[in-house]
Amino acid sequence: MLVDAAGREFMHRYDERGSLAPRDIVARAIDAEIKRSGRECVYLDMTRLSADEVKHGFPNIYERCLGFGIDITKDLIPVAPAAHYQCGGVWTDLDAKTTIPGLYAAGEVTCTGLHGANRLASNSLLEAVVFAHRAAQKACAEREPTPEADGIPAWDAGSATDSDESVVVTHNWDEIRRAMQNYVGIVRTDRRLLRARSRIDFIKKEIKDYYWNFVVTKDLLELRNIAVVADLVVTCAMRRRESRGLHYNADCPNPDATQPPRDTIVEDYRY
Amino acid sequence: MAVKSDFLVIGSGIAGLSFALKAAEAGRVTLVTKMGPEETNTKYAQGGIASVFSDEDDFELHVRDTLEAGAGLCHEDAVRLVVTSGPERVRELIAWGVEFTRSDNAASNGYDLHLEGGHSRKRILHAADITGAAVERAVLAKVAAHPRIKVFDHHMAIDLITRRKLERRRKGKDRCLGAYVYDTKSGDVEVFVAGATLIATGGSGKVYLITSNPDVASGDGVAMAARAGARIANMEFMQFHPTCLFHPPRGKFSDQ
Incomplete structure (x- = not known):
């Protein structure tokens, strides 16, 4: 059973079926409860079962939680929505070609049209x-000579110096992830998306300065990448004026029936 | 010194590895991966791989289930392609040494098929509950042993190198020539050139504070492709696990 920090059941406040409501309704209720309470998680309560029932019925969960110091026969289990799978991505055709000649993409990074608005498990x-195979077939059939490296400038580190303050990277990294978790999670609203938008725009500017002034590190490169991805998620979420599949906006909670479903396309991204 | 090859692969999950094995039949392959090669989203896939393997299942049912989940936005041609290619690709994984859990059920052709949410038939091949790790291990072993594939671990692609970027223009003919690659151990940045480049960097769970993804999933491929001007689609559709075990971050970049 799902409970709040005080151990009170909360699902019945959202749906009369309680914890047995459909999965997407439960997910939205958890999101709402976390936002209402300002805490980072809700709890699963298994303490109403006997210790034997728990240990025999859920041996893996019991062991795993014990490893984190949580005895689920006595303690509440903290749970929260976790980002799991990116259904959109780099657009490809059926041969795994992107819109840039010579560039292919396959796997979770892509948007091939298979998943649509929600992914079927497995x-x-x-x-x-399948798409790695298609890409290999096409790339071998249309094989291009390896380009000469002579015309390609070496990496330009410019006047970059070692940063003496890595805290900027840590701070921005944390701020992007927190903004996305709080404002662009399971339930979105126009206001939440605008909040995320303004924060990410500001961080993008800061990263731009930082990026050209300091010697690159893996943390800095990853920060620069998650800023772009966050920007793309918010851009796409703001453009979709309906709720469909995994995208739920409480300000337009239904699918748009006035026009055929369409993909959200970003061409010529500027960063 | 630039690193030259016929094919450049960025990422060492199942997409990158299987592409590398196939492309290596035709030429030299360079594969870059930012941690050790086994640290990928593939490894953490716990479910399995869906494919029509049972006599009680058929392609139309798998297509229908996929379209239903996709809420009107799937491209049916892509769905049909993936579903109908499924059994052949799964048999290839088996030939490469992936050991899916067997059963003596003749109707499912000797494999134990799971039923998962949204599927109307049992069709999930799995290796106990560690399918991703089993797939990753078997295919990585083949890649590591291949004489025409060179793996650069602890190497992170920074940006793609394209004609338009070299010539500082936003329009006109374009081509991807390779990537700038950062050696995370030495700190050097090198030019990698190739006739064809594959992005197979996986997902982007680390864009969120709480994620089930490993630390490497920072959306590098989407970000690189976007900066190079490639078309990006449907990024609003991020799938969440609503009830993931929550434990506070243990280190600044580690909170799985």
Whole structure:
């Protein structure tokens, strides 16, 4: 049973079926409860079962939680929505070609048209091997000579110096992830998306300065990448004026029936 | 010194590895991966791989289930392609040494098929509950042993190198020539050139504070492709696990 920090059941406040409501309704209720309370998680309560029932019925969960110091026969289990799978991505055709000649993409990074607005469980490994195969066939059939490296400038580190303050990277990294978790999670609203938008725009500017002034590190490169991805998620979420599949916006809670479903396309991204 | 090859692969999950094995039949392959090669989203896939393997199942049912989940936005041609190619690709994984859990059920052709949410038939091949790790291990072993594939671990692609970027223009003919690659151990950045480049960097769970993904999933491929001007689609559709075990971050970049 799902409970709040005080151990009170909360699902019945959202749906008369309680914890047995459909999965997407439960997910939205958890999101709402976390936002209402300002805490980072809700709890699963298994303490109403006997210790024997728990240990025999859920041996893996029991062991795993014990490893984190949680005895689920006595303690509440903290749970929260976790980002799991990216259904959109780099657009490809059926041969895994992107819109840039010579560039292919396959696997979770892509948007091939297979998943649409929500992924069917266990279709992702299949998609990865099918499109990797298609890409290999095409790339071998249309094989291009290896380009000469002479005309390509070496990496320009410019006047970059070692940063003496890595805290900027840590701070921005944390701020992007928190903004996305709080404002662009399971339930979105126009206001939440605008909040995320303004924060990410500001961080993008800061990263731009930082990026050209300091010697690159893996943390900095990853920060620069998650800023772009966050920007793309918010851009796509703001453009979709309906709720469909995994995208739920409380300000337009239904699918748009006035026009055929369409993909959200970003061409010519500027960063 | 630039690193030259016929094919450049960025990422060492199942997409990158299986592409590398196939492309290596035709030429030299360079594969870059930012941690050790086994640290990928593939490895953490716990479910399995969906494919029509049972006599009680058929392609139309798998297509229908996929379209239903996709809420009107799937491209039916892509769905049909993936579903109908499924059994052949799964048999290839088996030939490469992936050991899916067997059963003596003749109707499912000797494999133990799971039923998962949204599927109307049993069709999930799995290796106990560690399918991703089993797939990753078997295919990585083949890649590591292949004489025409060179793996650069602890190497992170920074940006793609394209004609348009070299010539500082936003329009006109374009082509991807390779990537700038950062050696995370030495700190050097090198030019990698190739006739064809594959992005197979996986997902982007680390864009969120709480994620089931490993630390490497920072959306590098989407970000690189977007900066190079490639078309990006449907990024609003991020799938969440609503009830993931929550434990506070243990280190600044580690909170799986």
